[in-house]
Amino acid sequence: MGIIKTEKLVFEYIRRDEEGNVEGITRAVDEVDLDVKQGDFVAILGHNGSGKSTLAKHINAILYPTEGAVWVDGMDTQDEKHLWDIRQEAGMVFQNPDNQIIGQVVEEDVGFGPENMGVPTEEIWARVEESLKAVGMYEYRKYSPNKLSGGQKQRVSIAGVIAMHPKCIILDEPTAMLDPNGRREVVRAVRALNDVEGITIVLITHYMEEIVHADRVFVMDQGRIAMQGTPREIFSQVERLKELRLDVPQVTLLAHELKKSGVDLPDGILTSEELVQSLLRAYRGQK
């Protein structure tokens, strides 16, 4: 069993009108089977309202399944005695950095998690240091969080999660509110955690460029997994993604357009380097 596993996961909630009368039931997650291996970088795509955030909230036991089950590192999330272990092993980072930072000073904020877990003081400081270094924010440890940029704040939020020594981090649109630089910083930090520390990553995003290096991509639609595969497999289906209100990276889209106009290119080009190489080859071959 992988670090995260769901089996026929269903989540339903009851819709009520203003008087509180039941209007109906919405099935936000519909029979989802996931199996994520330790150390994987997994991306979840899907349009607004497709169920991706609802799914993510099941992974650290913020929500519980209506039907089916979720296991984190072999622990059933519905088993109350594992609740704190699960939340420590599966950390979550949300969209708005301002809603996640509580400390007056960066290092205090990062130490909050381990302190609550009852980690001895000496070790808390060691963890704070290593976590801030992992996201490249160590030199800002004495700063007040409100003096930081969005990308920096978001990296502090991530450090706060790392300090709890999780095996897996779930990031729900962590870059939606950031400028290009902030986006780059956060994506780089997340990739390093995966590559260097071997932490399992589940990244939810609307920016297609951020996930071209993922090991696996799941695309959600109406609570179900509509597509899954490697980024190359997923992004070679430009038309299908558009039907699902999604997009492909600009480079992939350009390659797709060029192919339609008769340029001989491989399917599923993901990075700028790949497209440049293929085009230069085509150009030189022609001369």
Next chain:
Amino acid sequence: MSIILDHVNYVYEGDTALAVHALKDVNLVIPDGQFIGLIGHTGSGKSTLVQHLNGLLKPTEGSIYYNGEDIHAADYDKKKLRSRVGLVFQYPEHQLFEIDVFSDVCFGPKNLGLSKKETELRAYAALKQVGLEDEYFYQSPFDLSGGQKRRVAIAGVLAMKPDVLILDEPTAGLDPRGRDEILDQIARLKEETGITVILVSHSMEDVAKYVERIIVMNRGSVMYDGAPKEVFAHYRELEAVGLAAPQVTYLMQALRAGGMPVAADATTIGEAKEEILKALGKE
């Protein structure tokens, strides 16, 4: 008819140790009917700048003229200015509050003191302008999707019939289709009505695709002001201040460096495609 910023400076918390010089000697002319992209990293002064355009903030030094009149003159009608220069804030859906979509959009024009009939006509027209179908008009705005809510919020500003529409990151948090739908609608609106649009955005790709002029803010000053091609030609300088050029610009630079005869200043997929096909002799 235009907005003119003349040596505008703005200092937050002036006279204290916390003083921040948020705008430094900003001079801009915004003529009627332009589609402008305003970019800059977080904290560069974009939001402070747009809040000056409808008089929400008053310059510490310098003047702002709307259609030739100083908007901070003692007898200037600010209320009228705010109906002429409409500002849609970030995450505007957080400001929806009425019991149904239609009432929410009526709120603005009603407050202008218009008759019920005129108010409703304007609300209807505005909802049509943002492409919301009739079936949603009497639903609670809170039952709509993220993209729909945002369109209702934009309609609320359009119902005031502004001459200038300023949108502060209108697509943040929307899925790619939602993003395209909103921007396409805004572009169409601009074509049909000739309204001036100022789009504050963190997406260089969106800015390159839609606008005719880009203003780049950095540390409270205007760093660049020009057509997308001119501005993105400075991609190295833009990166140094936390911005970037659209992906395709980098691609074209790499192709050119590799010996392919393409113009390296393409900023949109369409332009890049055309250049590449030309170089490959497939036109």
